[in-house]
Amino acid sequence: MPRTLLCLARHGETNWNIERRFQGQFDIALNARGRAQAQALARELDEKHFDRVYSSDLRRALTTAEAVAEGRGLKIRTVPELREKNDGVWQGHTHAEVQVIYEDIYPHYLSRKASFAAPDGETLEQFRERVAAALTAIARENEGRTVLVVAHAGVLDIAWRLATGKRLDEKREYPVLNATPNWIAYEDGKWSLVDWARPEGRPEIAAPWDGSKLPRREAARALIVETGGRALLMQYAGGLSPHFLELGHHHFWATPGGALKEGESFTAALRREVYEETGLVVSGDPGPVVATREFPMELGEDWHQAVERYYLIRTEEFAPAPQGQTEEEKTHTLGWRWWSPEEIAASRELIFPEGLEALLRKVMS
Structure with a gap:
């Protein structure tokens, strides 16, 4: 041979x-x-x-x-x-x-x-x-x-x-x-x-955040799941990185939530963001933290060290009715949809967080 x-x-x-x-x-x-x-x-x-x-x-x-x-x-x-x-x-x-x-x-x-x-x-x-x-x-x-x-x-x-x-x-x-x-x-x-390649002598491939002390961006996000096992994702148009824009993406899907305000706790931010984006009132214990993330995140042309907590909220299916959003926030939020794990896995759209379909299957098992 x-x-x-x-x-x-x-x-x-x-x-x-x-x-x-x-x-x-x-x-x-x-x-x-x-x-x-x-x-x-x-x-x-x-x-x-x-x-x-x-x-x-x-x-x-x-x-x-x-x-x-x-x-x-x-x-x-x-x-x-x-x-x-x-x-x-x-x-x-x-x-x-x-x-x-x-x-x-x-x-x-x-x-x-x-x-x-x-x-x-x-x-x-x-x-x-x-x-x-x-x-x-x-x-x-x-x-x-x-x-x-x-x-x-x-x-x-x-x-x-x-x-x-x-x-x-x-x-x-x-x-x-x-x-x-x-x-x-x-x-x-x-x-x-x-x-077999050895690390010695090979050039380092730089990332945009190399050599920078990235500002910390803490965020609380809600994995809102209805009884049938689908997750609520919002469609956003703001904050896309230049890389995704160059690839022809003009929006992305993500779980509701956002950054903490100064002096705000994760749970307080979660309640505020969920209410503003969906109209859902989260009272008492918001639910367990089912995932945590810490990674470099690009927002527009700026990089941050993202620190995110994902809270599981179980509820009946509902139609989001955002409350108290500014006009700018309204222009960035394009819509919403309930997604099954199978639909997330099969989609080629931008969906955050990474591995969401697996996380959804895990919390529903």
Whole structure:
């Protein structure tokens, strides 16, 4: 069998990478640095010939692959089997949260126990079998060719182990860098390592917030869910970043809520924002905090360190009737709609927060 070369690249950075949050198979988009990394990868591979391009079907990988495939006339072949490892109920949680909530089993994850799986997830052994089968199928379909495969850190880790013969619990010598080419080969039914990227000497890809002390922006947001399991999302036109405007987006969907005023608590801000945007009166305990976020956020052309808390509010379906909004606020709020998890997952519109469909399924289970 002729030698097949695979160039493997991990997707660019996401906000969940910054937060050290388990992404797994949640469909999280690239952040500003991640988009710049994807373009840098395309420039680095500009003079390399590829016969085909393959990608995980999750958008963080697919967007990275599109940057390389653009202008080459190559169709991206999406392969769901190249998705990241399914980490079950851990997905959406930070490592720090999982370490506390699952302190009795988290050490199995750290030690890379092959038979261990997070609750409702897959084991490393199952993951290895899935990834090995997918990569081998790609190699056999492309005898003698050179192909690009864009996927995830876990997928590239398995590829490295296939090429080096290392066990699942052995330590990898070098990290899996975002949007960086790594090369392995398949010949006569065997894998071999050609080159694995090292961090030394590689240029740092800057993000717009690098070198700045970002102002802290605390916000309270409401995940308002009706008895059928749909969430209320508002449609907004204000505050879109230049990047999204350039892509042709002129509005986005998000859960009701907003920034705290000076001296205001999260719960007070939640009650005020929900009433102003929907007319719903939240009295007493506003409900549990079901998610927290902390990440760089672009508002217009300015960057802030967003610190957000999401409160779960269960209610009957209702038609929002905003109260006490200024004229400017009214022009920024375009409408509303109740969304099911399936509709959120299938939509290509801008919807915040990231991973909302999974959070919605979690709180309704």
